[in-house]
Amino acid sequence: MARSTTRSSKQSRNTGAPIGGGHHIPSYVLLAICVVYFLFPVWWLVVAATKTNSGLFVGSGGPMWFDKTFNLWENIKELSTYEGGIYWRWLFNSFLYAFVGGFGATAVSVMAGYGFAKFKFKGRKTYFNIVLGSLMIPTTALAIPTFMLMSQFGMNDTVWAVLLPSLLSPFGVYLMRVYCMDSLPDEMLEAARVDGAGELRTFFQVSLPIMTPAITTVFLLSVVACWNNFFLPSVVLSNTKLFPITVGLTQWQQRSNMGAGAEQIWNLVTSGAFVSVIPLVIAFLFLQRYWVGGLTAGSVKA
């Protein structure tokens, strides 16, 4: 984004536009405001992660600046020892739910989207409309019904109660269908069939490679959705060892509240939150082109 703006300003200078290029200033100001607005909470988190428990409340630098004692390493050390280092277990669980759930959701979405786009079967339209309709239902609203279903199968308080529901991603199906319809010409599939490839072979060797960009996007979206999943695991899980990081940190925060567990571990909540966002930030930076590529997929192809 920044790069394209600089380039265009250079261009305008080269073509001899009046000096100053004043018409860019408002957009810079707007961007600067956005940057501050978005980085403000992140900055707070960074600062808060370095504070002690009491430093969080009455630190010398106020909420937006470092306290005189820099406690980040101690906090991280305490994260590893508090309750037997269960924090890392939660982080591991989050990875497990995010990647296994994300992988499964992608597989289901790819197959379902492909099926909807390329096969004609009875009720295709109805089924697809139902998928579209379920996009409108927030997953939070399904948590209690899910709990009841899971309890019938005795799967509450197991990893399956979190993994199975996260395998279904209506948005992923929708995205894959759009992508398949636009980028997989029927003629190509016909050609593969004429050449004697079976449907499975066509799917895996002809269609899948072409779908790769969309698959990456769906995978990333599903991973993030699973990573951020909070309400469902908080309802179906009771065993703290199975918690993902979102539920675990919330539990610590609730326990720090007055009259609850009487353990003040605000410092672990802030530093734990800080450490847990690092993997996603890194993933985001390295996979940036897939994000941008994926979000615009299908928008320009006719």
Added chain:
Amino acid sequence: MNKKLPKMLALIAAGCMTMSVGACSSPGAPSASGGSQTVSNDASANDNAKCQNTVKKDGVEKVTIWAWYPAFDKIVDNFNDTHDDVQLCWTKMPDGMTTYQKFSTAIKAKSGGPDIIQLGYDAMPQYVSGVEQHLIDLKQFGVEKIKSDYTEGGWNSVTLGSDAVYGVPVDAGPFVMMYRKDIFDKYDVKVPTTWAEYEQAGKELREKGFEGHIGNFEANGTGWNLALFAQKTDDVYSYSASNPEQVSINFESEGVKSVLEYWQRLAKEDVVATDDSFTAEWYKKIVDGSYASYVSASWVTGYIKGVSGAEEGSVWQVTKAPVWDDSTPAVNYGGSGIAVTDQAKHTEKAAQVAMELFQDDKAQEIAVTDSGLFPTWVKKLDSDAFKNYEDEFFNNQKVNAVLAETAQGYQGYEYLPFQTYAFDEQTKAFTKAVKDGEDVSSTMTALDKTLSDYATQQGFTVK
């Protein structure tokens, strides 16, 4: 054939997508239990239960419990060490709210609940009202014989105004005043013992240049507000489990109005702050010297200790809560007990565990020193070791001596079966009256009406 297979797969996948989660597998057997006062007798149902604690003895029956008491692992270990016939299996809960939500979900699903559950006294009635009978009356298991071991207030909190006993009381929250001695000394202001002195002291502190407030009125204080009313012996809520179709709501008494008018005046004159509780701001102000005193339940001391050292040179002391006059009764805010649920697999065993868990010197000792609970167990309250305990944090003040007196005087309150809703509505009304300064009388009339209408709508008779 080869051609059709992927189509089939796509169909199945699409089919799965359209129906929700469980649709693709076969339906499971509907679980038993539910209905009122179910007593079950399955000693092996918990054999595979997952526990927070390490169960000490193998091959013994297990009883499951949900609780959020601090340091509860030690109490569980103590129980398991001293029992050969049964072992306790604990699932750690973060706080009351989460526990109630999870329990309510389990009730809807008719499975997934624990055998024993920790419940705040204010949360009990919602599980024992009308057709919702989810706590077991422990009378059939001989709970009466331990009645005399508990304070009157504690015991009244678990009978819910009926002949039945729906739990064993564990802790209480005697209403006291914690204050910053250093601040009162610095400005040379006398620590108040009555509400009139409290107002006076608050004004003096402000006049002498103290930048904070003497205290805070929290409109969303739920049980905290009720404790203030109880000082005027006005019960705003009445409910009895022996007559579970009927409730009574009374915010229009003179006592309630005078209490609110008092705080309204103090707020208007900026003598007290009006911060909502359980916000970051409020947590900060309690420990950073913005409030010179804090009138609340004794369990707040545990919190203050937790972030102690927040302000250097702060000297905390505990004294009795301010009173209106000599007849003002001792009051309480919060506390909890343990109850046996209708989902208990082996009800009799669960009842036995619930009755024995805290009926033990060692367990009470852990509860008081490690968990910071204020006991309802008379033996503990009366013990010299407890009364004479000098709390280092409070500069070796004998804090318990102050608290025990309050705790023994407390008689217990009643709460509504829809207490959460009532708390929400009362918060709105108190915000209007005290923070926004609207007319107390008409606000309380409106609150009365809102709650009574709601009760009628829910099928209760309003007395």
